[in-house]
Amino acid sequence: MSDEEPPSGSQMNAxxxxxxxxxxxxxxxxxxxxxxxxxxxxxANLAELRSVFSQAERMHTAGYLQAHERVASGDADSPADAELWAPTHL
Incomplete structure (x- = not known):
């Protein structure tokens, strides 16, 4: 059996x-x-394991969205600039 997960969309029965x-x-x-x-x-532990191992993906998505919000608000010129952005009050 492979170490990889089944292809996306495939579902095994119990x-x-x-x-x-x-x-x-x-x-x-x-x-x-x-x-x-x-x-x-x-x-019993599967949901918690999935949550822990998907944190990096969720954090990346949140950072991506925040970068685009900074560009939209005028705080940064591009998403790349937004990644380096720091609030002025720091």
Whole structure:
């Protein structure tokens, strides 16, 4: 199984996901109960993991939008200049 995520837009059903998880991580656990417990933990923590690992992308987007707002307000001549911009009161 590949280390890459499935192509965007493809969705695995629960059985396919379980099988893919077993192929990748199943050998890390000695018993079926340990595998099931680890898979439950994986699902319980998945939303938090996605949130943590997508912070950089969200911060980049916020910085991009702020740079364009500085250009629109006249505080900077271009987005590149806006990245270097600092408030005058500092």
């Amino acid at each position: 059985t396919e996901h379980w099988q893919a998880w077993l192929e990748r991580y199943g050998d890390d656990y000695a018993t079926a109960e340990e595998r099931r417990a680890a898979y439950r933990d994986f699902h």
